[in-house]
Amino acid sequence: MAAEHWRDASLRQTVHLTLGGQQFRVRVSNLYGTAPLVLDGASVALAEAPGQPGVLAPTVRPLTFGGSASVTIPAGAEYYSDAVAMEVKPAADLAVSLYFKGEPARQTSHNGARATTFLASGNRVMDAAWPEAGKVTRWYSISDVEVLAPRGAGALVAIGDSITDGYGIPNDSNTRWPDVLAARLRDNGHTLGVVNAGIGGGRMLKDGIGPNLAARFDNDVISRAGVTHALVLIGVNDLGVQHRNGPDTPADRRQLLADLKLAHRQLVQRAHAHGICVIGGTVTPYAGSEYYHPEPDNEADRQELNNWIRSSGVFDAVADFDAALRDPARPAYIKKVYDSGDGLHPSLAGYRALAETVPLKALKIKCGDK
Known part of the structure:
Protein backbone atom coordinates (compact mmCIF):
# COMPACT_ATOMS: atom_id res chain seq x y z
CA MET A 1 0.00 0.00 0.00
CA GLU A 146 -6.13 -15.60 20.52
CA VAL A 147 -9.34 -16.40 22.39
CA LEU A 148 -9.13 -17.71 25.95
CA ALA A 149 -11.00 -20.94 25.27
CA PRO A 150 -12.46 -23.46 27.72
CA ARG A 151 -10.15 -25.93 29.46
CA GLY A 152 -9.37 -28.85 27.17
CA ALA A 153 -9.67 -26.83 23.98
CA GLY A 154 -6.86 -26.85 21.44
CA ALA A 155 -5.95 -25.49 18.04
CA LEU A 156 -5.16 -26.94 14.63
CA VAL A 157 -2.84 -24.97 12.34
CA ALA A 158 -3.42 -25.63 8.65
CA ILE A 159 -0.17 -24.67 6.94
CA GLY A 160 0.47 -24.74 3.23
CA ASP A 161 0.22 -22.82 -0.04
CA SER A 162 -2.54 -21.08 -2.01
CA ILE A 163 -4.86 -24.08 -1.72
CA THR A 164 -4.88 -23.61 2.06
CA ASP A 165 -4.89 -19.82 1.62
CA GLY A 166 -8.17 -20.13 -0.28
CA TYR A 167 -7.23 -18.92 -3.76
CA GLY A 168 -10.36 -18.31 -5.83
CA ILE A 169 -12.99 -18.00 -3.08
CA PRO A 170 -15.24 -14.92 -3.08
CA ASN A 171 -13.83 -12.19 -0.88
CA ASP A 172 -15.26 -12.04 2.66
CA SER A 173 -17.06 -15.40 2.23
CA ASN A 174 -14.91 -17.45 4.67
CA THR A 175 -15.14 -20.53 2.44
CA ARG A 176 -11.49 -21.65 2.48
CA TRP A 177 -11.20 -25.33 3.34
CA PRO A 178 -9.90 -24.53 6.87
CA ASP A 179 -13.02 -22.34 7.38
CA VAL A 180 -15.25 -25.22 6.30
CA LEU A 181 -13.28 -27.59 8.53
CA ALA A 182 -13.80 -25.27 11.51
CA ALA A 183 -17.57 -25.35 10.91
CA ARG A 184 -17.45 -29.12 10.59
CA LEU A 185 -15.61 -29.39 13.91
CA ARG A 186 -18.17 -27.18 15.64
CA ASP A 187 -21.02 -29.25 14.21
CA ASN A 188 -19.38 -32.41 15.57
CA GLY A 189 -18.81 -31.05 19.05
CA HIS A 190 -15.03 -30.54 18.82
CA THR A 191 -13.57 -27.70 20.89
CA LEU A 192 -10.72 -27.03 18.49
CA GLY A 193 -9.79 -23.73 16.93
CA VAL A 194 -8.50 -23.63 13.35
CA VAL A 195 -5.69 -21.29 12.28
CA ASN A 196 -5.01 -20.74 8.58
CA ALA A 197 -1.28 -20.37 7.85
CA GLY A 198 -1.47 -20.72 4.08
CA ILE A 199 0.60 -18.48 1.80
CA GLY A 200 -0.06 -18.26 -1.93
CA GLY A 201 2.85 -19.57 -3.98
CA GLY A 202 4.34 -21.18 -0.88
CA ARG A 203 6.95 -23.91 -1.13
CA MET A 204 8.50 -26.21 1.41
CA LEU A 205 12.11 -25.63 0.44
CA LYS A 206 12.49 -22.21 -1.20
CA ASP A 207 11.04 -18.75 -0.66
CA GLY A 208 8.29 -17.50 -2.95
CA ILE A 209 5.82 -14.72 -2.21
CA GLY A 210 6.65 -15.43 1.43
CA PRO A 211 9.27 -17.46 3.30
CA ASN A 212 9.59 -21.20 2.74
CA LEU A 213 7.49 -23.41 4.98
CA ALA A 214 10.45 -25.07 6.69
CA ALA A 215 11.68 -21.62 7.78
CA ARG A 216 8.31 -20.33 9.01
CA PHE A 217 7.06 -23.50 10.72
CA ASP A 218 8.26 -22.54 14.19
CA ASN A 219 6.67 -19.08 14.09
CA ASP A 220 3.46 -20.10 12.34
CA VAL A 221 2.83 -23.35 14.22
CA ILE A 222 4.96 -24.01 17.27
CA SER A 223 4.94 -20.51 18.75
CA ARG A 224 1.15 -20.18 18.72
CA ALA A 225 -0.64 -20.67 22.01
CA GLY A 226 -2.67 -23.84 22.53
CA VAL A 227 -1.68 -25.65 19.32
CA THR A 228 -2.27 -29.39 19.54
CA HIS A 229 -2.28 -30.34 15.84
CA ALA A 230 -0.80 -29.18 12.54
CA LEU A 231 -1.93 -30.17 9.06
CA VAL A 232 0.74 -29.78 6.39
CA LEU A 233 -0.30 -29.53 2.72
CA ILE A 234 2.69 -28.48 0.63
CA GLY A 235 4.67 -29.57 -2.41
CA VAL A 236 2.78 -28.70 -5.58
CA ASN A 237 4.78 -25.50 -6.06
CA ASP A 238 8.08 -27.23 -5.22
CA LEU A 239 7.35 -29.80 -7.92
CA GLY A 240 5.85 -27.31 -10.37
CA VAL A 241 8.43 -24.54 -10.16
CA GLN A 242 11.35 -26.90 -10.71
CA HIS A 243 10.10 -28.22 -14.03
CA ARG A 244 8.64 -24.88 -15.12
CA ASN A 245 11.66 -22.67 -14.55
CA GLY A 246 14.65 -24.76 -15.52
CA PRO A 247 16.18 -28.10 -16.49
CA ASP A 248 14.46 -31.00 -14.77
CA THR A 249 16.86 -33.91 -14.98
CA PRO A 250 16.25 -37.28 -13.31
CA ALA A 251 18.97 -36.41 -10.78
CA ASP A 252 17.30 -33.06 -10.02
CA ARG A 253 13.97 -34.78 -9.50
CA ARG A 254 15.41 -37.48 -7.23
CA GLN A 255 17.11 -34.81 -5.13
CA LEU A 256 13.93 -32.75 -4.85
CA LEU A 257 11.94 -35.74 -3.61
CA ALA A 258 14.64 -36.62 -1.08
CA ASP A 259 14.73 -33.02 0.14
CA LEU A 260 10.93 -32.84 0.46
CA LYS A 261 10.79 -36.05 2.48
CA LEU A 262 13.57 -34.92 4.78
CA ALA A 263 11.90 -31.54 5.32
CA HIS A 264 8.63 -33.23 6.27
CA ARG A 265 10.47 -35.44 8.76
CA GLN A 266 12.14 -32.39 10.27
CA LEU A 267 8.80 -30.60 10.73
CA VAL A 268 7.28 -33.63 12.43
CA GLN A 269 10.25 -34.00 14.77
CA ARG A 270 10.08 -30.33 15.75
CA ALA A 271 6.33 -30.51 16.29
CA HIS A 272 6.57 -33.69 18.38
CA ALA A 273 9.17 -32.04 20.59
CA HIS A 274 6.41 -29.58 21.56
CA GLY A 275 3.63 -32.15 21.89
CA ILE A 276 2.01 -31.25 18.56
CA CYS A 277 0.59 -33.98 16.32
CA VAL A 278 1.09 -33.63 12.56
CA ILE A 279 -1.35 -34.68 9.85
CA GLY A 280 0.22 -35.08 6.42
CA GLY A 281 -1.81 -33.90 3.45
CA THR A 282 -1.24 -35.59 0.10
CA VAL A 283 -0.46 -33.26 -2.82
CA THR A 284 -3.49 -32.63 -5.01
CA PRO A 285 -3.53 -33.25 -8.81
CA TYR A 286 -2.33 -30.53 -11.15
CA ALA A 287 -1.88 -32.13 -14.58
CA GLY A 288 -4.47 -29.72 -16.00
CA SER A 289 -2.52 -26.66 -14.88
CA GLU A 290 -1.73 -24.26 -17.72
CA TYR A 291 0.77 -22.58 -15.41
CA TYR A 292 2.95 -25.62 -14.69
CA HIS A 293 2.27 -27.99 -17.63
CA PRO A 294 3.56 -31.09 -15.78
CA GLU A 295 4.95 -33.99 -17.78
CA PRO A 296 4.45 -37.70 -16.94
CA ASP A 297 7.75 -37.75 -15.03
CA ASN A 298 6.57 -34.92 -12.78
CA GLU A 299 3.28 -36.70 -12.16
CA ALA A 300 5.24 -39.82 -11.19
CA ASP A 301 7.13 -37.71 -8.65
CA ARG A 302 3.86 -36.44 -7.15
CA GLN A 303 2.59 -39.99 -6.88
CA GLU A 304 5.82 -41.12 -5.20
CA LEU A 305 5.65 -38.29 -2.67
CA ASN A 306 2.01 -39.04 -1.94
CA ASN A 307 2.64 -42.75 -1.49
CA TRP A 308 5.41 -41.89 0.95
CA ILE A 309 3.11 -39.53 2.91
CA ARG A 310 0.50 -42.31 3.14
CA SER A 311 2.81 -45.18 4.04
CA SER A 312 6.00 -43.88 5.67
CA GLY A 313 4.60 -43.75 9.21
CA VAL A 314 6.20 -40.33 9.69
CA PHE A 315 2.86 -38.61 10.31
CA ASP A 316 0.38 -39.10 13.12
CA ALA A 317 -2.41 -39.27 10.55
CA VAL A 318 -2.98 -38.61 6.83
CA ALA A 319 -5.55 -36.44 5.04
CA ASP A 320 -5.70 -37.92 1.55
CA PHE A 321 -6.51 -34.75 -0.35
CA ASP A 322 -5.27 -36.31 -3.59
CA ALA A 323 -7.87 -39.08 -3.34
CA ALA A 324 -10.58 -36.55 -2.49
CA LEU A 325 -10.07 -34.38 -5.59
CA ARG A 326 -8.74 -36.63 -8.33
CA ASP A 327 -10.78 -37.73 -11.32
CA PRO A 328 -11.08 -41.54 -11.15
CA ALA A 329 -10.84 -41.71 -14.94
CA ARG A 330 -7.78 -39.42 -15.04
CA PRO A 331 -6.05 -39.52 -11.63
CA ALA A 332 -3.50 -36.88 -12.61
CA TYR A 333 -6.34 -34.35 -13.02
CA ILE A 334 -8.77 -32.74 -10.59
CA LYS A 335 -12.32 -33.99 -11.01
CA LYS A 336 -14.25 -31.43 -13.04
CA VAL A 337 -16.75 -30.55 -10.30
CA TYR A 338 -13.86 -29.87 -7.91
CA ASP A 339 -11.76 -27.85 -10.39
CA SER A 340 -11.88 -24.04 -10.25
CA GLY A 341 -11.06 -24.03 -13.95
CA ASP A 342 -7.29 -23.63 -13.80
CA GLY A 343 -6.46 -27.29 -13.22
CA LEU A 344 -4.61 -26.44 -10.02
CA HIS A 345 -6.91 -24.79 -7.46
CA PRO A 346 -10.13 -26.34 -6.17
CA SER A 347 -13.59 -24.92 -6.71
CA LEU A 348 -15.79 -24.13 -3.71
CA ALA A 349 -17.04 -27.72 -3.92
CA GLY A 350 -13.44 -28.87 -4.02
CA TYR A 351 -12.58 -26.89 -0.89
CA ARG A 352 -15.55 -28.48 0.86
CA ALA A 353 -14.30 -31.90 -0.22
CA LEU A 354 -10.88 -31.16 1.31
CA ALA A 355 -12.49 -30.15 4.60
CA GLU A 356 -14.58 -33.34 4.63
CA THR A 357 -11.44 -35.44 4.06
CA VAL A 358 -9.67 -34.45 7.28
CA PRO A 359 -10.03 -37.43 9.67
CA LEU A 360 -11.75 -36.09 12.78
CA LYS A 361 -10.62 -39.04 14.89
CA ALA A 362 -7.03 -37.88 14.33
CA LEU A 363 -7.87 -34.64 16.14
CA LYS A 364 -8.77 -36.50 19.33
CA ILE A 365 -5.40 -38.20 19.77
CA LYS A 366 -2.44 -36.80 21.64
CA CYS A 367 0.98 -36.76 20.04
CA GLY A 368 2.46 -40.24 20.18
CA ASP A 369 -0.90 -42.04 20.50
CA LYS A 370 -0.95 -43.32 16.90
Whole structure:
Protein backbone atom coordinates (compact mmCIF):
# COMPACT_ATOMS: atom_id res chain seq x y z
CA MET A 1 0.00 0.00 0.00
CA ALA A 2 1.34 3.42 -0.92
CA ALA A 3 3.01 5.45 1.85
CA GLU A 4 0.47 8.27 1.70
CA HIS A 5 -2.32 5.86 2.69
CA TRP A 6 -0.58 5.21 6.02
CA ARG A 7 -0.08 8.80 7.14
CA ASP A 8 -2.62 9.83 9.78
CA ALA A 9 -4.75 6.87 8.76
CA SER A 10 -6.83 4.10 10.30
CA LEU A 11 -7.16 0.53 9.02
CA ARG A 12 -10.10 -1.73 9.91
CA GLN A 13 -9.61 -5.45 9.31
CA THR A 14 -12.08 -8.28 9.89
CA VAL A 15 -10.97 -11.59 11.37
CA HIS A 16 -13.24 -14.66 11.38
CA LEU A 17 -12.86 -16.43 14.72
CA THR A 18 -13.35 -20.17 15.20
CA LEU A 19 -13.60 -20.57 18.98
CA GLY A 20 -15.64 -18.44 21.37
CA GLY A 21 -14.76 -17.20 24.82
CA GLN A 22 -15.02 -14.43 27.38
CA GLN A 23 -11.74 -12.68 26.58
CA PHE A 24 -9.10 -12.51 23.87
CA ARG A 25 -5.93 -10.73 22.80
CA VAL A 26 -4.52 -9.60 19.45
CA ARG A 27 -0.98 -10.24 18.24
CA VAL A 28 0.36 -7.29 16.23
CA SER A 29 3.28 -8.02 13.96
CA ASN A 30 6.35 -6.17 12.73
CA LEU A 31 7.97 -9.45 11.77
CA TYR A 32 9.19 -8.24 8.37
CA GLY A 33 9.67 -4.60 9.30
CA THR A 34 13.11 -3.02 9.00
CA ALA A 35 12.50 -0.35 11.66
CA PRO A 36 10.33 -0.04 14.78
CA LEU A 37 6.60 -0.01 14.04
CA VAL A 38 4.68 2.72 15.88
CA LEU A 39 1.01 1.98 16.46
CA ASP A 40 -0.74 5.11 17.75
CA GLY A 41 -4.14 3.67 18.60
CA ALA A 42 -6.25 0.53 18.22
CA SER A 43 -9.65 -0.94 18.98
CA VAL A 44 -11.70 -4.11 18.55
CA ALA A 45 -15.41 -4.59 17.95
CA LEU A 46 -17.85 -7.05 16.48
CA ALA A 47 -18.27 -6.42 12.77
CA GLU A 48 -21.71 -5.65 11.40
CA ALA A 49 -21.07 -8.11 8.57
CA PRO A 50 -18.11 -9.47 6.60
CA GLY A 51 -17.13 -7.10 3.82
CA GLN A 52 -18.67 -4.06 5.54
CA PRO A 53 -16.75 -1.26 7.34
CA GLY A 54 -19.24 -0.69 10.15
CA VAL A 55 -19.09 -2.30 13.59
CA LEU A 56 -21.63 -2.77 16.38
CA ALA A 57 -21.21 0.39 18.47
CA PRO A 58 -21.90 -1.16 21.91
CA THR A 59 -19.04 -3.63 21.35
CA VAL A 60 -16.25 -1.14 20.57
CA ARG A 61 -13.34 -1.56 23.00
CA PRO A 62 -9.94 0.17 23.05
CA LEU A 63 -6.99 -2.13 22.45
CA THR A 64 -4.06 -1.41 24.74
CA PHE A 65 -0.50 -2.59 25.27
CA GLY A 66 0.72 -2.53 28.85
CA GLY A 67 -2.15 -0.19 29.57
CA SER A 68 -1.11 2.28 26.87
CA ALA A 69 -3.06 3.19 23.75
CA SER A 70 0.15 3.34 21.72
CA VAL A 71 3.01 0.91 21.29
CA THR A 72 6.36 0.71 19.49
CA ILE A 73 7.17 -2.77 18.20
CA PRO A 74 10.85 -3.48 17.35
CA ALA A 75 11.80 -4.63 13.88
CA GLY A 76 11.28 -8.36 13.54
CA ALA A 77 9.09 -8.60 16.65
CA GLU A 78 5.45 -9.31 17.46
CA TYR A 79 3.60 -7.96 20.52
CA TYR A 80 0.46 -9.15 22.29
CA SER A 81 -2.19 -6.66 23.25
CA ASP A 82 -3.64 -6.62 26.74
CA ALA A 83 -6.52 -9.04 27.19
CA VAL A 84 -9.92 -7.68 26.15
CA ALA A 85 -12.84 -8.75 28.36
CA MET A 86 -15.64 -9.24 25.84
CA GLU A 87 -17.67 -12.30 24.95
CA VAL A 88 -17.19 -13.56 21.41
CA LYS A 89 -19.15 -16.43 19.93
CA PRO A 90 -17.72 -19.22 17.75
CA ALA A 91 -17.57 -18.04 14.12
CA ALA A 92 -17.82 -14.38 15.17
CA ASP A 93 -16.41 -11.69 12.88
CA LEU A 94 -14.11 -9.40 14.85
CA ALA A 95 -13.03 -6.02 13.47
CA VAL A 96 -9.54 -4.87 14.50
CA SER A 97 -8.88 -1.17 13.87
CA LEU A 98 -5.35 0.28 13.90
CA TYR A 99 -4.26 3.92 13.71
CA PHE A 100 -0.90 5.06 12.28
CA LYS A 101 0.49 8.59 12.31
CA GLY A 102 3.21 7.60 9.87
CA GLU A 103 3.90 4.81 7.41
CA PRO A 104 5.90 1.70 8.42
CA ALA A 105 9.43 1.43 7.07
CA ARG A 106 8.39 -1.91 5.61
CA GLN A 107 4.92 -3.43 5.79
CA THR A 108 4.24 -6.83 7.30
CA SER A 109 1.21 -8.05 5.39
CA HIS A 110 -0.67 -10.96 3.84
CA ASN A 111 -1.71 -10.33 0.26
CA GLY A 112 -4.00 -13.37 0.00
CA ALA A 113 -6.42 -12.26 2.71
CA ARG A 114 -9.60 -12.89 0.66
CA ALA A 115 -11.02 -10.27 3.03
CA THR A 116 -11.59 -6.53 2.74
CA THR A 117 -9.52 -4.07 4.75
CA PHE A 118 -11.01 -0.58 5.10
CA LEU A 119 -9.10 2.71 5.18
CA ALA A 120 -10.08 6.04 6.73
CA SER A 121 -8.27 9.34 7.34
CA GLY A 122 -7.47 10.33 10.92
CA ASN A 123 -7.82 8.40 14.15
CA ARG A 124 -11.16 6.64 13.63
CA VAL A 125 -10.56 3.49 15.67
CA MET A 126 -13.35 4.20 18.18
CA ASP A 127 -15.90 5.19 15.53
CA ALA A 128 -18.53 2.57 14.71
CA ALA A 129 -19.37 3.94 11.25
CA TRP A 130 -16.81 4.53 8.51
CA PRO A 131 -18.78 6.05 5.63
CA GLU A 132 -16.94 6.30 2.30
CA ALA A 133 -14.06 4.16 3.56
CA GLY A 134 -11.43 3.10 1.06
CA LYS A 135 -10.81 -0.58 0.42
CA VAL A 136 -7.92 -2.96 -0.19
CA THR A 137 -7.87 -6.76 -0.14
CA ARG A 138 -4.96 -7.49 2.17
CA TRP A 139 -4.23 -7.90 5.88
CA TYR A 140 -1.63 -5.73 7.60
CA SER A 141 0.25 -6.04 10.89
CA ILE A 142 -2.02 -8.66 12.50
CA SER A 143 -0.68 -12.13 13.25
CA ASP A 144 -3.67 -13.61 15.04
CA VAL A 145 -6.44 -13.22 17.57
CA GLU A 146 -6.13 -15.60 20.52
CA VAL A 147 -9.34 -16.40 22.39
CA LEU A 148 -9.13 -17.71 25.95
CA ALA A 149 -11.00 -20.94 25.27
CA PRO A 150 -12.46 -23.46 27.72
CA ARG A 151 -10.15 -25.93 29.46
CA GLY A 152 -9.37 -28.85 27.17
CA ALA A 153 -9.67 -26.83 23.98
CA GLY A 154 -6.86 -26.85 21.44
CA ALA A 155 -5.95 -25.49 18.04
CA LEU A 156 -5.16 -26.94 14.63
CA VAL A 157 -2.84 -24.97 12.34
CA ALA A 158 -3.42 -25.63 8.65
CA ILE A 159 -0.17 -24.67 6.94
CA GLY A 160 0.47 -24.74 3.23
CA ASP A 161 0.22 -22.82 -0.04
CA SER A 162 -2.54 -21.08 -2.01
CA ILE A 163 -4.86 -24.08 -1.72
CA THR A 164 -4.88 -23.61 2.06
CA ASP A 165 -4.89 -19.82 1.62
CA GLY A 166 -8.17 -20.13 -0.28
CA TYR A 167 -7.23 -18.92 -3.76
CA GLY A 168 -10.36 -18.31 -5.83
CA ILE A 169 -12.99 -18.00 -3.08
CA PRO A 170 -15.24 -14.92 -3.08
CA ASN A 171 -13.83 -12.19 -0.88
CA ASP A 172 -15.26 -12.04 2.66
CA SER A 173 -17.06 -15.40 2.23
CA ASN A 174 -14.91 -17.45 4.67
CA THR A 175 -15.14 -20.53 2.44
CA ARG A 176 -11.49 -21.65 2.48
CA TRP A 177 -11.20 -25.33 3.34
CA PRO A 178 -9.90 -24.53 6.87
CA ASP A 179 -13.02 -22.34 7.38
CA VAL A 180 -15.25 -25.22 6.30
CA LEU A 181 -13.28 -27.59 8.53
CA ALA A 182 -13.80 -25.27 11.51
CA ALA A 183 -17.57 -25.35 10.91
CA ARG A 184 -17.45 -29.12 10.59
CA LEU A 185 -15.61 -29.39 13.91
CA ARG A 186 -18.17 -27.18 15.64
CA ASP A 187 -21.02 -29.25 14.21
CA ASN A 188 -19.38 -32.41 15.57
CA GLY A 189 -18.81 -31.05 19.05
CA HIS A 190 -15.03 -30.54 18.82
CA THR A 191 -13.57 -27.70 20.89
CA LEU A 192 -10.72 -27.03 18.49
CA GLY A 193 -9.79 -23.73 16.93
CA VAL A 194 -8.50 -23.63 13.35
CA VAL A 195 -5.69 -21.29 12.28
CA ASN A 196 -5.01 -20.74 8.58
CA ALA A 197 -1.28 -20.37 7.85
CA GLY A 198 -1.47 -20.72 4.08
CA ILE A 199 0.60 -18.48 1.80
CA GLY A 200 -0.06 -18.26 -1.93
CA GLY A 201 2.85 -19.57 -3.98
CA GLY A 202 4.34 -21.18 -0.88
CA ARG A 203 6.95 -23.91 -1.13
CA MET A 204 8.50 -26.21 1.41
CA LEU A 205 12.11 -25.63 0.44
CA LYS A 206 12.49 -22.21 -1.20
CA ASP A 207 11.04 -18.75 -0.66
CA GLY A 208 8.29 -17.50 -2.95
CA ILE A 209 5.82 -14.72 -2.21
CA GLY A 210 6.65 -15.43 1.43
CA PRO A 211 9.27 -17.46 3.30
CA ASN A 212 9.59 -21.20 2.74
CA LEU A 213 7.49 -23.41 4.98
CA ALA A 214 10.45 -25.07 6.69
CA ALA A 215 11.68 -21.62 7.78
CA ARG A 216 8.31 -20.33 9.01
CA PHE A 217 7.06 -23.50 10.72
CA ASP A 218 8.26 -22.54 14.19
CA ASN A 219 6.67 -19.08 14.09
CA ASP A 220 3.46 -20.10 12.34
CA VAL A 221 2.83 -23.35 14.22
CA ILE A 222 4.96 -24.01 17.27
CA SER A 223 4.94 -20.51 18.75
CA ARG A 224 1.15 -20.18 18.72
CA ALA A 225 -0.64 -20.67 22.01
CA GLY A 226 -2.67 -23.84 22.53
CA VAL A 227 -1.68 -25.65 19.32
CA THR A 228 -2.27 -29.39 19.54
CA HIS A 229 -2.28 -30.34 15.84
CA ALA A 230 -0.80 -29.18 12.54
CA LEU A 231 -1.93 -30.17 9.06
CA VAL A 232 0.74 -29.78 6.39
CA LEU A 233 -0.30 -29.53 2.72
CA ILE A 234 2.69 -28.48 0.63
CA GLY A 235 4.67 -29.57 -2.41
CA VAL A 236 2.78 -28.70 -5.58
CA ASN A 237 4.78 -25.50 -6.06
CA ASP A 238 8.08 -27.23 -5.22
CA LEU A 239 7.35 -29.80 -7.92
CA GLY A 240 5.85 -27.31 -10.37
CA VAL A 241 8.43 -24.54 -10.16
CA GLN A 242 11.35 -26.90 -10.71
CA HIS A 243 10.10 -28.22 -14.03
CA ARG A 244 8.64 -24.88 -15.12
CA ASN A 245 11.66 -22.67 -14.55
CA GLY A 246 14.65 -24.76 -15.52
CA PRO A 247 16.18 -28.10 -16.49
CA ASP A 248 14.46 -31.00 -14.77
CA THR A 249 16.86 -33.91 -14.98
CA PRO A 250 16.25 -37.28 -13.31
CA ALA A 251 18.97 -36.41 -10.78
CA ASP A 252 17.30 -33.06 -10.02
CA ARG A 253 13.97 -34.78 -9.50
CA ARG A 254 15.41 -37.48 -7.23
CA GLN A 255 17.11 -34.81 -5.13
CA LEU A 256 13.93 -32.75 -4.85
CA LEU A 257 11.94 -35.74 -3.61
CA ALA A 258 14.64 -36.62 -1.08
CA ASP A 259 14.73 -33.02 0.14
CA LEU A 260 10.93 -32.84 0.46
CA LYS A 261 10.79 -36.05 2.48
CA LEU A 262 13.57 -34.92 4.78
CA ALA A 263 11.90 -31.54 5.32
CA HIS A 264 8.63 -33.23 6.27
CA ARG A 265 10.47 -35.44 8.76
CA GLN A 266 12.14 -32.39 10.27
CA LEU A 267 8.80 -30.60 10.73
CA VAL A 268 7.28 -33.63 12.43
CA GLN A 269 10.25 -34.00 14.77
CA ARG A 270 10.08 -30.33 15.75
CA ALA A 271 6.33 -30.51 16.29
CA HIS A 272 6.57 -33.69 18.38
CA ALA A 273 9.17 -32.04 20.59
CA HIS A 274 6.41 -29.58 21.56
CA GLY A 275 3.63 -32.15 21.89
CA ILE A 276 2.01 -31.25 18.56
CA CYS A 277 0.59 -33.98 16.32
CA VAL A 278 1.09 -33.63 12.56
CA ILE A 279 -1.35 -34.68 9.85
CA GLY A 280 0.22 -35.08 6.42
CA GLY A 281 -1.81 -33.90 3.45
CA THR A 282 -1.24 -35.59 0.10
CA VAL A 283 -0.46 -33.26 -2.82
CA THR A 284 -3.49 -32.63 -5.01
CA PRO A 285 -3.53 -33.25 -8.81
CA TYR A 286 -2.33 -30.53 -11.15
CA ALA A 287 -1.88 -32.13 -14.58
CA GLY A 288 -4.47 -29.72 -16.00
CA SER A 289 -2.52 -26.66 -14.88
CA GLU A 290 -1.73 -24.26 -17.72
CA TYR A 291 0.77 -22.58 -15.41
CA TYR A 292 2.95 -25.62 -14.69
CA HIS A 293 2.27 -27.99 -17.63
CA PRO A 294 3.56 -31.09 -15.78
CA GLU A 295 4.95 -33.99 -17.78
CA PRO A 296 4.45 -37.70 -16.94
CA ASP A 297 7.75 -37.75 -15.03
CA ASN A 298 6.57 -34.92 -12.78
CA GLU A 299 3.28 -36.70 -12.16
CA ALA A 300 5.24 -39.82 -11.19
CA ASP A 301 7.13 -37.71 -8.65
CA ARG A 302 3.86 -36.44 -7.15
CA GLN A 303 2.59 -39.99 -6.88
CA GLU A 304 5.82 -41.12 -5.20
CA LEU A 305 5.65 -38.29 -2.67
CA ASN A 306 2.01 -39.04 -1.94
CA ASN A 307 2.64 -42.75 -1.49
CA TRP A 308 5.41 -41.89 0.95
CA ILE A 309 3.11 -39.53 2.91
CA ARG A 310 0.50 -42.31 3.14
CA SER A 311 2.81 -45.18 4.04
CA SER A 312 6.00 -43.88 5.67
CA GLY A 313 4.60 -43.75 9.21
CA VAL A 314 6.20 -40.33 9.69
CA PHE A 315 2.86 -38.61 10.31
CA ASP A 316 0.38 -39.10 13.12
CA ALA A 317 -2.41 -39.27 10.55
CA VAL A 318 -2.98 -38.61 6.83
CA ALA A 319 -5.55 -36.44 5.04
CA ASP A 320 -5.70 -37.92 1.55
CA PHE A 321 -6.51 -34.75 -0.35
CA ASP A 322 -5.27 -36.31 -3.59
CA ALA A 323 -7.87 -39.08 -3.34
CA ALA A 324 -10.58 -36.55 -2.49
CA LEU A 325 -10.07 -34.38 -5.59
CA ARG A 326 -8.74 -36.63 -8.33
CA ASP A 327 -10.78 -37.73 -11.32
CA PRO A 328 -11.08 -41.54 -11.15
CA ALA A 329 -10.84 -41.71 -14.94
CA ARG A 330 -7.78 -39.42 -15.04
CA PRO A 331 -6.05 -39.52 -11.63
CA ALA A 332 -3.50 -36.88 -12.61
CA TYR A 333 -6.34 -34.35 -13.02
CA ILE A 334 -8.77 -32.74 -10.59
CA LYS A 335 -12.32 -33.99 -11.01
CA LYS A 336 -14.25 -31.43 -13.04
CA VAL A 337 -16.75 -30.55 -10.30
CA TYR A 338 -13.86 -29.87 -7.91
CA ASP A 339 -11.76 -27.85 -10.39
CA SER A 340 -11.88 -24.04 -10.25
CA GLY A 341 -11.06 -24.03 -13.95
CA ASP A 342 -7.29 -23.63 -13.80
CA GLY A 343 -6.46 -27.29 -13.22
CA LEU A 344 -4.61 -26.44 -10.02
CA HIS A 345 -6.91 -24.79 -7.46
CA PRO A 346 -10.13 -26.34 -6.17
CA SER A 347 -13.59 -24.92 -6.71
CA LEU A 348 -15.79 -24.13 -3.71
CA ALA A 349 -17.04 -27.72 -3.92
CA GLY A 350 -13.44 -28.87 -4.02
CA TYR A 351 -12.58 -26.89 -0.89
CA ARG A 352 -15.55 -28.48 0.86
CA ALA A 353 -14.30 -31.90 -0.22
CA LEU A 354 -10.88 -31.16 1.31
CA ALA A 355 -12.49 -30.15 4.60
CA GLU A 356 -14.58 -33.34 4.63
CA THR A 357 -11.44 -35.44 4.06
CA VAL A 358 -9.67 -34.45 7.28
CA PRO A 359 -10.03 -37.43 9.67
CA LEU A 360 -11.75 -36.09 12.78
CA LYS A 361 -10.62 -39.04 14.89
CA ALA A 362 -7.03 -37.88 14.33
CA LEU A 363 -7.87 -34.64 16.14
CA LYS A 364 -8.77 -36.50 19.33
CA ILE A 365 -5.40 -38.20 19.77
CA LYS A 366 -2.44 -36.80 21.64
CA CYS A 367 0.98 -36.76 20.04
CA GLY A 368 2.46 -40.24 20.18
CA ASP A 369 -0.90 -42.04 20.50
CA LYS A 370 -0.95 -43.32 16.90
